[in-house]
Amino acid sequence: MRLRPLANFLPLRPRSRCSNRLLAQLPRLAAILLLLLLLSACSRSVNLQAGLSDGDANEIVLVLNRKGISVEKQKSKEGVTLIVKEDDLSRATETMNEAGLPRRNLSNLGEVFKKQGMISTPMEERIRYIHGLSEELESTLQQFDHVISARVHVVLPERIAPGEPIQPSSAAVFVKYRAPLDEDMVMPRIRKLVASSIPGLSSEEGRAKVSVVMMPGEVPTAGIEWTTLGPFVVAVSSVRALGLTLLGLVLLVLLGGGWLAFLHVQRNPKLMLMIARLAMRKAKSVDPTEPTTTKATAAPTSPAPAAATAMAGKAGQGKS
Incomplete structure (x- = not known):
């Protein structure tokens, strides 16, 4: 039975120039899309800050993450190094400048007048005492x-020049707090506590020389957690939606490419026939029910026995 080409059963449609152009441009578009994805994923990283302490580095990372900038930390002997993508460098620098980061390291009195020798001057001993009192x-x-x-600055009684009156003690207190806190109730207690801890300020007049500044802290807002999904930086809450969207786009591209390939094959009878023949050959090669035929080779007969048999027959006929 002769098989008819499978293409004869399919309706042939006239070729469209638009579809042919689209099929010709499809590999190029796919290559461009893949190249763009690779370029976005292979962005070069640069150092943002180096030699930072853990506290300063964590503060910078917190501020940058709220702005959607991904930061990587690397620790070394010199300190912490922050690394960002080159595309985010300008935005990260601008964000740090707006927040006043990194903060300038300031030396306190304890570090400036650190005891180094065996003998200290009276002024050094006095400054160390004031510094220790402020820290307490x-x-x-x-x-x-x-x-x-909280910060406390203490001024102990001191005679500036010989013959002049002694300058009385005083103190300045700075307190940063978060709500809820009643300033009218807490401020007198702070003033009384500080005045009772510094010599010469325990009286009513001394308490008046203690100035207290109360400053409310910034209300912490719920920051947005960011993460990476391939070459994209997205919010954690949007990872699932973006993943499903990308998966849908990939499936749509695959279905569209398959449909265009089917149309292209359908409009080419020769290609359709070739595919059908290949499929039939493959089906025959893997079909276990098809019996295998083996060709038996017949052994050749030698000419000598045949000639002897013929001569014996002729001799019998002569005798008869």
Whole structure:
């Protein structure tokens, strides 16, 4: 039975110039899309800041992450190095400048007048005493509820020049807090605590020389957590939606490419017939029910026995 080409059963449609152009441009468009994805994923990384402390590095990372900038930390002997993508360098630098980061490292009195020799001058001993007293007061003030940080500057009684009156003690207190905190109730307690801890300020007049500044801290806003999905930086809450969208686009491209390929094959009978023949050959090669035929080779007969048999027959006929 002779098989008819499979293409004869399919309706042939006239070729469209638009579809032919689209089929010709499809590989080029796919290559351009793949190249763009590779270029976006292979963005070069650069150093943003180096030699930072852990506290400063964490503060910078927190601020940049809120702006959707991905930062990588690397620790070394010199400190912490922050690394960002080259495309985000200008935006990260601008964000840091707006936030005043990194903060300038300032030396306190304890570091400036650190004891190094065997003998210290009276002024050095006095400064160390003031520094230790200020740190103790700061630690005590931070025990208050809702207090974020506190700074205390103490001025002890001192005679500026011989013959002049002694300058009385005074103190300046800075408190940064978060709501809820009642300033009218907390401020008198802070003033009383500081005045009672510094010599010469325990009286009513001394308490008046303690100035207290209360500053509310910035209300922390819910920051957006960012993550990477391939070459894209997206919010954590949008990862699932973006993944499903990309998956749908990939499936759509595959279906569209398959449909265009089917149309192209359908409009080419020779190609359709070639595919049908290849499919039939493959089906025959893997079909286990088809019996295998083996060709038996007959052994050749030698001419000598045949000639002897013929001569014996002729001799019998002569005798008869």
